[in-house]
Amino acid sequence: MVERIKMPELPVERRLKSFDEVALGYSEEMARVEASRCLQCKNPPCVKACPLNVNIPAFIRHVREGNYEKAAEIIRSSNCLPVITGRVCPYERQCESACTLGKKGEPVSINALERFISDWELSRGFCIPAKIPEKTKGKKVAIVGSGPAGISAAERLALEGYEVSIFEALHMPGGVPLYGIPEFKLPKDVLLKGLKFLDELDVEILTNVVIGRTLTLNDLLSDGYDAIFLAIGANYPLSLGIPGENLCGVYFASEFLMRINLMRAYKFPHESDTPISVYGHVVVVGGGDVAIDVARCAVRLGADSVTILYRRTEKEMPARKVEVRRAREEGVHFSFLSQPIEFIGDENGRVKAIKCIKMELGPPDETGRRRPIPIPGSEFIVDADTVIVAIGQTVNPLALRGFPHIKLSKKGTIVVDPETLETTYSGIFAGGDAVTGSSTVAMAMSTGRKAAHFIIRHLSR
Amino acid sequence: MESYMLRWGEMPFKIISKKKLAEKIKMIEIEAPLVARSAMPGQFVIIRVDQRGERIPLTIVDWNPSRGTITLVFREIGLTTMKLGRRRVGEEILDVVGPLGNPSQVLNYDRVCMIGEGVRISSLYPRLKYLKKCGSHTVVIAYAKSGDEIIMEDEISRLSDEYYVVTSDGTRGFKGTAAITLHNLLKESKMKVEVVLAVGSPLMLRSIAAVTKRYQIRTIADLSPIMLDGLGMCGCCRVIVGNEVKFACIDGPEFDAHLVDYDNLISRMKMYRSEEQLSLKIHMGG
Ligand SMILES: Cc1cc2nc3c(=O)[nH]c(=O)nc-3n(C[C@H](O)[C@H](O)[C@H](O)COP(=O)(O)OP(=O)(O)OC[C@H]3O[C@@H](n4cnc5c(N)ncnc54)[C@H](O)[C@@H]3O)c2cc1C
Ligand SMILES: Cc1cc2nc3c(=O)[nH]c(=O)nc-3n(C[C@H](O)[C@H](O)[C@H](O)COP(=O)(O)OP(=O)(O)OC[C@H]3O[C@@H](n4cnc5c(N)ncnc54)[C@H](O)[C@@H]3O)c2cc1C
Ligand code: FES
Numbered sequence: 001m002v003e004r005i006k007m008p009e010l011p012v013e014r015r016l017k018s019f020d021e022v023a024l025g026y027s028e029e030m031a032r033v034e035a036s037r038c039l040q041c042k043n044p045p046c047v048k049a050c051p052l053n054v055n056i057p058a059f060i061r062h063v064r065e066g067n068y069e070k071a072a073e074i075i076r077s078s079n080c081l082p083v084i085t086g087r088v089c090p091y092e093r094q095c096e097s098a099c100t101l102g103k104k105g106e107p108v109s110i111n112a113l114e115r116f117i118s119d120w121e122l123s124r125g126f127c128i129p130a131k132i133p134e135k136t137k138g139k140k141v142a143i144v145g146s147g148p149a150g151i152s153a154a155e156r157l158a159l160e161g162y163e164v165s166i167f168e169a170l171h172m173p174g175g176v177p178l179y180g181i182p183e184f185k186l187p188k189d190v191l192l193k194g195l196k197f198l199d200e201l202d203v204e205i206l207t208n209v210v211i212g213r214t215l216t217l218n219d220l221l222s223d224g225y226d227a228i229f230l231a232i233g234a235n236y237p238l239s240l241g242i243p244g245e246n247l248c249g250v251y252f253a254s255e256f257l258m259r260i261n262l263m264r265a266y267k268f269p270h271e272s273d274t275p276i277s278v279y280g281h282v283v284v285v286g287g288g289d290v291a292i293d294v295a296r297c298a299v300r301l302g303a304d305s306v307t308i309l310y311r312r313t314e315k316e317m318p319a320r321k322v323e324v325r326r327a328r329e330e331g332v333h334f335s336f337l338s339q340p341i342e343f344i345g346d347e348n349g350r351v352k353a354i355k356c357i358k359m360e361l362g363p364p365d366e367t368g369r370r371r372p373i374p375i376p377g378s379e380f381i382v383d384a385d386t387v388i389v390a391i392g393q394t395v396n397p398l399a400l401r402g403f404p405h406i407k408l409s410k411k412g413t414i415v416v417d418p419e420t421l422e423t424t425y426s427g428i429f430a431g432g433d434a435v436t437g438s439s440t441v442a443m444a445m446s447t448g449r450k451a452a453h454f455i456i457r458h459l460s461r
Numbered sequence: 462m463e464s465y466m467l468r469w470g471e472m473p474f475k476i477i478s479k480k481k482l483a484e485k486i487k488m489i490e491i492e493a494p495l496v497a498r499s500a501m502p503g504q505f506v507i508i509r510v511d512q513r514g515e516r517i518p519l520t521i522v523d524w525n526p527s528r529g530t531i532t533l534v535f536r537e538i539g540l541t542t543m544k545l546g547r548r549r550v551g552e553e554i555l556d557v558v559g560p561l562g563n564p565s566q567v568l569n570y571d572r573v574c575m576i577g578e579g580v581r582i583s584s585l586y587p588r589l590k591y592l593k594k595c596g597s598h599t600v601v602i603a604y605a606k607s608g609d610e611i612i613m614e615d616e617i618s619r620l621s622d623e624y625y626v627v628t629s630d631g632t633r634g635f636k637g638t639a640a641i642t643l644h645n646l647l648k649e650s651k652m653k654v655e656v657v658l659a660v661g662s663p664l665m666l667r668s669i670a671a672v673t674k675r676y677q678i679r680t681i682a683d684l685s686p687i688m689l690d691g692l693g694m695c696g697c698c699r700v701i702v703g704n705e706v707k708f709a710c711i712d713g714p715e716f717d718a719h720l721v722d723y724d725n726l727i728s729r730m731k732m733y734r735s736e737e738q739l740s741l742k743i744h745m746g747g
Contacts, residue, residue: 169692171509171516171556208558210692214495235694239706246701246725248732255695263515263689268736269743273515273540275736349728396693398711 004106019183031116035064049098051442080155083194086115136161142225147175149432149448150231156452158201169210179262212401234433236396244343249351253390280385287317291390311339311372420454494529502587503565507691509556520584534583574600574654578661608633640668670718682718
């Protein structure tokens with residue numbers, strides 16, 4: 001039995017100072033060998049475990065045979081953003097978790113093969129849909145938000161002959177993959193090349209338009225859009241709500257990542273005008289993928305030390321194992337069972353230390369993970385010159401301003417009919433993180449495709 | 462609406478006219494039809510001059526929906542405002558997004574006193590224009606370090622029922638501070654107002670708030686923390702108001718002046734002082 005081919009990685013010493021991509025991708029040779037490991041199951045469990053139900057055995061068969069164009073076509077029919085998913089999917093929880101080979105040994109490296117095909121496509125310009133659809137339906141759909149959910153809905157609708165406009169509040173399209181996920185996981189020039197197909201499909205992307213401010217949902221309806229898809233993500237940062245959170249040097253992960261990814265602050269001052277203030281002992285609060293991304297960025301920005309504080313133990317940490325491993329290689333420290341209770345500032349209003357409390361694990365909570373409980377009297381102080389709070393995001397309801405007809409849940413997410421993804425206002429649908437709360441790119445895309453399906457049904461009635 | 466829409470990557474934000482109002486203070490009229498269509502007094506835009514550029518907020522001082530333009534007034538204080546100041550008529554900038562923030566809270570009052578400092582005197586103009594149309598009584602205190610920085614004097618004095626000039630060096634109007642002037646006006650009961658609005662440095666805002674607190678007059682501070690997206694997504698602009706954390710870009714930028722934590726605002730506004738000076742030195746040689 002051939003062993004799973006390891007993803008080649010940038011050597012650690014070259015990662016410490018640069019934002020260059022860490023996972024380097026398979027060579028053609030590696031891809032062919034890895035593809036040959038696939039058992040080609042009759043009833044492939046991986047397809048069901050993929051949120052987008054990509055026909056995995058079929059595309060892998062074509063990789064094995066060197067028929068990359070066919071492989072690309074198969075992926076593309078279920079997933080228009082392999083450029084993103086092939087790099088950032090938590091595959092160990094999705095497709096690869098179900099791989100038959102994984103029952104005894106190591107699963108097929110499906111994700112790396114998807115990335116191989118996507119890179120191959122990009123290297124020869126871009127895969128243009130065989131036939132550019134004509135706008136035959138005479139109907140227009142407005143999509144709010146240009147993240148994975150919005151883009152995948154746009155693709156489906158455009159292919160079916162609808163006129164599609166995507167409204168994006170920021171100055172560039174892409175959503176969190178653009179401004180949240182760091183360059184070393186997903187290079188931005190690769191991402192933007194991967195969005196070019198929207199041009200070919202004649203999807204209009206209108207940046208710098210804030211729905212709820214520049215235009216309201218009412219404006220869109222009265223300007224003749226026949227349906228609207230809300231794909232606004234979950235991008236309002238949650239705070240710890242403890243004293244000192246407003247000190248200088250305390251960032252929310254969202255600001256930290258936006259400065260780095262959207263504004264390229266790591267190239268300040270020579271190639272970017274946007275500064276970032278990261279130095280000394282950097283402490284990151286949280287235990288998810290965002291916390292890991294932030295910590296790894298801090299390493300690259302030249303921090304003296306980077307420590308992640310997490311209130312449970314490594315076992316409960318939601319972050320992906322491979323990224324935790326890479327973070328450790330890059331020198332990130334972890335302090336488990338620790339919870340900040342106060343940020344302490346110096347005389348200039350800059351953070352200098354964190355007061356924390358030790359936690360112990362109690363009985364499981366509603367997520368099934370053991371609940372952390374503070375140990376009385378166990379307070380301790382951690383030195384910190386920069387702190388980044390990465391404890392999650394919720395929906396930013398700005399888009400709904402002036403439009404009270406759409407209901408939000410107690411958690412702040414948009415309420416939809418789970419069957420059709422229609423909101424409480426007929427003709428307005430919603431999907432992605434805005435509905436599910438923070439999720440994954442592939443999940444967001446699958447809701448985008450589903451919404452497109454029901455929007456088409458709605459418009460054909 | 463369609464004809465207004467431009468695709469990503471195009472540069473529609475053309476400078477239509479430009480005027481120097483004072484040393485380092487410029488006024489530009491810029492094409493931004495969608496913003497012009499829905500702007501309200503007190504709102505702002507975020508602009509980005511070029512590809513490598515920073516996003517900075519500037520108040521929408523005036524707008525003309527039929528021409529599809531907005532007017533901005535800014536002080537060349539750092540790299541981005543200097544780059545903007547160097548753009549010539551007919552040239553374009555990369556991004557303008559807005560209108561952002563909430564419309565001003567003073568628009569429904571009958572008797573309003575408004576105080577502006579330096580370049581931010583211009584931020585009073587749209588509010589004044591609106592209030593005048595509604596027939597409100599308006600008092601304006603225009604404050605600056607020196608007389609030549611009292612900008613937009615004709616436009617503003619014409620729209621105000623009472624108009625006072627204060628400079629700290631005494632080159633124009635009263636010599637002193639805006640807070641002292643306000644205090645004198647209130648003390649002599651010369652001025653009867655329901656609400657006071659102030660826009661300028663946090664130091665001035667704090668001293669104004671201290672004065673009006675004594676007279677128990679509702680007071681609104683238009684805050685200018687550092688911003689990034691202006692959309693409520695990053696938390697960069699957070700300010701403490703009455704012990705609560707607020708995002709100035711979506712909850713403000715106006716807040717109850719008596720509840721703002723000015724020390725925190727001041728230190729957060731200085732957060733990038735050394736970086737700002739560095740980039741200015743590298744790119745402008747100054
Ligand atoms: C730091 C970070 C790292 C992550 N890493 C991974 C990973 O490795 N793998 C993975 O699968 N997932 C990852 N995720 C999660 C993933 O990015 C999201 O689940 C996914 O992007 C959600 O897609 P979406 O289209 O619903 O929303 P988003 O990607 O959030 O896009 C929403 C878009 O809507 C725009 N918008 C919002 N309001 C308005 C408005 N009023 N008007 C106009 N436009 C508006 C926003 O600007 C944004 O561009 C990560 C998330 C973060 C924050
Ligand atoms: C809602 C709002 C409305 C504003 N309206 C006006 C206006 O009408 N006219 C005007 O001249 N100025 C206005 N400002 C201030 C203006 O945004 C800053 O002067 C500008 O960002 C300076 O950028 P710079 O690169 O030229 O200078 P920098 O060298 O970056 O900074 C100089 C000073 O400006 C402040 N500043 C820097 N970056 C920002 C930022 N992104 N956001 C806010 N402040 C920042 C800092 O406190 C710094 O001390 C407004 C600010 C806000 C928040
Ligand atoms: S500027 Fe980002 S939240 Fe206000």
